[in-house]
Amino acid sequence: MAVEAQATARGIRTSAQKAGLVCELIRGKNVNQALATLQFTRKTIARDLAKVLRSAVANLQQNDAFSGDIDRLYVAACYANQGPSMKRVRPAPMGRAFRVVKRSAHLTVKVAERPLKIARVAAEGDAAVPAKPARARKTAGTTTGARKTARKAAAAKA
Numbered sequence: 001m002a003v004e005a006q007a008t009a010r011g012i013r014t015s016a017q018k019a020g021l022v023c024e025l026i027r028g029k030n031v032n033q034a035l036a037t038l039q040f041t042r043k044t045i046a047r048d049l050a051k052v053l054r055s056a057v058a059n060l061q062q063n064d065a066f067s068g069d070i071d072r073l074y075v076a077a078c079y080a081n082q083g084p085s086m087k088r089v090r091p092a093p094m095g096r097a098f099r100v101v102k103r104s105a106h107l108t109v110k111v112a113e114r115p116l117k118i119a120r121v122a123a124e125g126d127a128a129v130p131a132k133p134a135r136a137r138k139t140a141g142t143t144t145g146a147r148k149t150a151r152k153a154a155a156a157k158a
Contacts, residue, residue: 003065004076004112007055011083012048016105019045019080023107031057031073031111049078049107056111067113076112080105 012019022043026034031053038050057073060066083104090098 002112002115003060003063003067004110005056005060005063006077006108006110007052007059008109009048009052009055009107011104012045012107013102014045014048014105015103016080016082018043019049019105019107022046022049023078023080026053026075027078029075031070031075034075045107049109052107052109053078053111056109060111060113069113072114072116073111074114075109077108077110080107082106 022038022041022045025037025041026049029037034053035050038046038053053075057070060073083106085104086102088100088102090100092098
């Protein structure tokens, strides 16, 4: 079972929609690659998201089951939920008032460790397993008649 940890920042002053755009950039990437991406992203929320990502890595390092190899860590999930909105009033012409909604978001980053790939070593008595032949694929643009002709030509050679 993979080891994972998460970190959450609540009440960040941005909309969840704007934060979600940056979350999509790092979802599924290695931690080092995600931090590099966030460093050069020209969105203000990227700084806050990098902070949360570093916190998630620190949380995972505190786990006893963690192997200690940071290069195997990746961003398993990254999302932004809507937080509480502050409602404000802005004066409008002719004594009216416009409502201004100042949104906030909750950022969550989950970090997990990729499992090690262990190659199977064949025992002395095991026979080598032959590879399956590759199936022929249909290519775009070929007609049924052309495929039938190709099959007949292949059968004639055999």
